[in-house]
Amino acid sequence: xxxxxxxxxxxxxxxxxxxxxxxxxxxxxxxxxxxxxxxxxxxxxxxxxxxxxxxxxxxxxxxxxxxxxxxxxxxxxxxxxxxxxxxxxxxxxxxxxxxxxxxxxxxxxxxxxxxxxxxxxxxxxxxxxxxxxxxxxxxxxxxxxxxxxxxxxxxxxxxxxxxxxxxxxxxxxxxxxxxxxxxxxxxxxxxxxxxxxxxxxxxxxxxxxxxxxxxxxxxxxxxxxxxxxxxxxxxxxxxxxxxxxxxxxxxxxxxxxxxxxxxxxxxxxxxxxxxxxxxxxxxxxxxxxxxxxxxxxxxxxxxxx
Amino acid sequence: xxxxxxxxxxxxxxxxxxxxxxxxxxxxxxxxxxxxxxxxxxxxxxxxxxxxxxxxxxxxxxxxxxxxxxxxxxxxxxxxxxxxxxxxxxxxxxxxxxxxxxxxxxxxxxxxxxxxxxxxxxxxxxxxxxxxxxxxxxxxxxxxxxxxxxxxxxxxxxxxxxxxxxxxxxxxxxxxxxxxxxxxxxxxxxxxxxxxxxxxxxxxxxxxxxxxxxxxxxxxxxxxxxxxxxxxxxxxxxxxxxxxxxxxxxxxxxxxxxxxxxxxxxxxxxxxxxxxxxxxxxxxxxxxxxxxxxxxxxxxxxxxxxxxxxxxxxxxxxxxxxxxxxxxxxxxxxxxxxxxxxxxxxxxxxxxxxxxxxxxxxxxxxxxxxxxxxxxxxxxxxxxxxxxxxxxxxxxxxxxxxxxxxxxxxx
Numbered sequence: 001x002x003x004x005x006x007x008x009x010x011x012x013x014x015x016x017x018x019x020x021x022x023x024x025x026x027x028x029x030x031x032x033x034x035x036x037x038x039x040x041x042x043x044x045x046x047x048x049x050x051x052x053x054x055x056x057x058x059x060x061x062x063x064x065x066x067x068x069x070x071x072x073x074x075x076x077x078x079x080x081x082x083x084x085x086x087x088x089x090x091x092x093x094x095x096x097x098x099x100x101x102x103x104x105x106x107x108x109x110x111x112x113x114x115x116x117x118x119x120x121x122x123x124x125x126x127x128x129x130x131x132x133x134x135x136x137x138x139x140x141x142x143x144x145x146x147x148x149x150x151x152x153x154x155x156x157x158x159x160x161x162x163x164x165x166x167x168x169x170x171x172x173x174x175x176x177x178x179x180x181x182x183x184x185x186x187x188x189x190x191x192x193x194x195x196x197x198x199x200x201x202x203x204x205x206x207x208x209x210x211x212x213x214x215x216x217x218x219x220x221x222x223x224x225x226x227x228x229x230x231x232x233x234x235x236x237x238x239x240x241x242x243x244x245x246x247x248x249x250x251x252x253x254x255x256x257x258x259x260x261x262x263x264x265x266x267x268x269x270x271x272x273x274x275x276x277x278x279x280x281x282x283x284x285x286x287x288x289x290x291x292x293x294x295x296x297x298x299x300x301x302x303x304x305x
Numbered sequence: 306x307x308x309x310x311x312x313x314x315x316x317x318x319x320x321x322x323x324x325x326x327x328x329x330x331x332x333x334x335x336x337x338x339x340x341x342x343x344x345x346x347x348x349x350x351x352x353x354x355x356x357x358x359x360x361x362x363x364x365x366x367x368x369x370x371x372x373x374x375x376x377x378x379x380x381x382x383x384x385x386x387x388x389x390x391x392x393x394x395x396x397x398x399x400x401x402x403x404x405x406x407x408x409x410x411x412x413x414x415x416x417x418x419x420x421x422x423x424x425x426x427x428x429x430x431x432x433x434x435x436x437x438x439x440x441x442x443x444x445x446x447x448x449x450x451x452x453x454x455x456x457x458x459x460x461x462x463x464x465x466x467x468x469x470x471x472x473x474x475x476x477x478x479x480x481x482x483x484x485x486x487x488x489x490x491x492x493x494x495x496x497x498x499x500x501x502x503x504x505x506x507x508x509x510x511x512x513x514x515x516x517x518x519x520x521x522x523x524x525x526x527x528x529x530x531x532x533x534x535x536x537x538x539x540x541x542x543x544x545x546x547x548x549x550x551x552x553x554x555x556x557x558x559x560x561x562x563x564x565x566x567x568x569x570x571x572x573x574x575x576x577x578x579x580x581x582x583x584x585x586x587x588x589x590x591x592x593x594x595x596x597x598x599x600x601x602x603x604x605x606x607x608x609x610x611x612x613x614x615x616x617x618x619x620x621x622x623x624x625x626x627x628x629x630x631x632x633x634x635x636x637x638x639x640x641x642x643x644x645x646x647x648x649x650x651x652x653x654x655x656x657x658x659x660x661x662x663x664x665x666x667x668x669x670x671x672x673x674x675x676x677x678x679x680x681x682x683x684x685x686x687x688x689x690x691x692x693x694x695x696x697x698x699x700x701x702x703x704x705x706x707x708x709x710x711x712x713x714x715x716x
Binding site for chain 1: 323325327328331334335338343345346349350352353354356357358359362494498501531532533534535
């Protein structure tokens with residue numbers, strides 16, 4: 001599919017995939033595609049950060065390559081590895097051929113030279129095991145690269161990533177420098193577990209997603225929960241939004257709102273009541289203390305709201 | 306247009322947002338693509354390029370409103386108005402409110418102008434490029450009248466860098482103005498980051514262990530003497546458990562908070578990090594650290610009754626209580642760090658407790674925020690405690706705090 005024509009276009013194409021967003025979100029997405037710059041997305045868990053990359057891939061009809069970060073992630077896991085076993089296997093299978101080849105040589109020096117000429121056979125792309133980053137660079141068609149939860153990785157990986165992101169080329173000593181044919185669109189997400197470096201931030205466009213507004217969230221719920229009654233959706237979202245203001249240990253995310261709404265639909269609930277709440281609240285809230293707190297003193301004014 | 310943008314960037318810098326040259330260039334680039342016709346899109350475009358942390362968003366919003374809404378008299382009379390007022394406020398902070406007050410006489414929403422411009426263009430159904438050009442012209446003319454920008458650029462000072470540079474020497478053992486505290490917190494964060502990076506380098510080296518020839522050959526017997534599986538000898542680095550006992554009574558509070566901050570930042574480098582605060586009784590705050598942002602905890606601590614924040618510190622009693630309740634949780638992997646001035650207010654120091662604890666833990670480190678020459682004066686009993694510690698260090702500025710951090714990570 002063609003590139004975005006405007007931020008409005010982004011909104012429409014995202015909406016076609018059931019992702020509700022406003023211009024605040026669409027503009028940076030539009031710009032990142034235009035400027036071919038990485039987009040750094042921050043926000044509380046479960047507001048749809050990762051989803052942006054998926055929507056982007058869907059809207060532009062590109063392949064999504066995902067790199068999940070974790071503590072201890074290093075180049076060999078993110079970039080490439082030599083497939084040693086395969087190399088060895090090939091050497092074994094080609095033993096006779098090699099013997100043949102070397103039979104014709106007279107001196108040892110000659111043999112080494114001959115073998116040297118075939119060197120590239122063993123360090124060629126065949127034996128390279130591309131990991132997500134290299135995959136994104138080598139892809140013949142433009143792709144969307146999602147670097148998920150970058151804040152989980154170590155500092156040194158972050159600086160390494162910086163290098164890759166700045167010119168999308170990688171040097172592999174045995175092969176030389178590989179450059180991306182088409183620059184991938186890069187989406188980085190972060191939960192702010194750790195402060196990212198200034199340098200990384202500088203190179204990216206920045207987007208902070210917060211919890212959606214009441215209207216937006218109602219639309220999201222209606223969108224994602226087929227068969228839900230509009231009144232119920234309204235009630236659900238009001239309730240959730242109220243809870244978010246209560247300084248819970250783990251505030252409910254959008255994903256959880258949707259789960260909860262789905263649960264209510266399955267249970268055939270028409271409206272929120274104390275019984276229904278007590279039996280389904282664990283879909284929404286994932287912390288025992290929070291649940292107790294809501295059941296104890298939060299219910300009345302929230303249901304009224 | 307570019308000039309105005311640069312001025313806007315300067316205004317942002319003045320409000321404490323770090324905006325680099327590259328980011329300003331990005332913003333300029335962005336404006337070529339963005340639909341400047343719509344105010345929200347225009348704002349979102351600038352925000353995506355100029356602001357890179359969540360904390361800076363409110364400052365950006367404010368600056369944006371100020372810069373792109375306020376207009377000063379159209380005939381430019383105000384432009385001649387000397388900017389003297391704003392040049393030298395005593396505290397070095399540019400006084401932008403004044404400028405705004407002046408401007409408010411003629412505040413006209415950006416949108417209005419914009420709306421007219423767009424409406425005017427709309428009739429002719431012009432090509433995209435024309436519209437943008439027209440708009441840029443419009444913006445240019447409008448911005449030319451924005452005096453705030455002018456004044457802002459004259460009053461620009463380089464913010465924030467000074468305190469950080471000297472941070473290492475700042476004596477923590479004293480009352481600090483809140484601004485400095487903020488800067489120091491940042492410096493401590495930076496420090497922790499550096500320390501942690503160094504530590505994780507060690508971990509990384511250990512991941513890339515050397516080839517274990519013996520095991521590789523042994524394993525190769527299975528595959529007809531071909532070494533299909535290479536076995537590495539990984540260096541094992543064990544994560545220690547950190548236990549922090551921190552005196553937070555009035556006398557050492559100023560240093561304690563920075564130390565707590567450091568511990569807080571380094572937490573994940575340990576298999577477990579537990580923190581206890583005490584004045585005359587100990588109080589575990591490990592859970593608090595997991596749950597709440599650091600600044601909140603600090604505020605909360607002052608109101609904590611269990612802690613008796615304003616009481617007299619009693620080391621003996623606190624140690625004894627710790628010995629009583631938590632001795633069995635200590636192990637050979639535990640690094641115990643005690644921060645305190647060892648001033649017992651003439652209470653019984655109960656130093657034997659520390660001796661017993663020492664036998665159970667990997668290392669005991671005592672940090673004293675007082676200058677060495679004051680140790681063992683009056684009610685300070687440092688020398689009673691020091692034989693039971695592996696390290697006793699003075700800790701009263703960032704340089705020393707860094708040494709401490711290194712020592713703890715290496716322990």
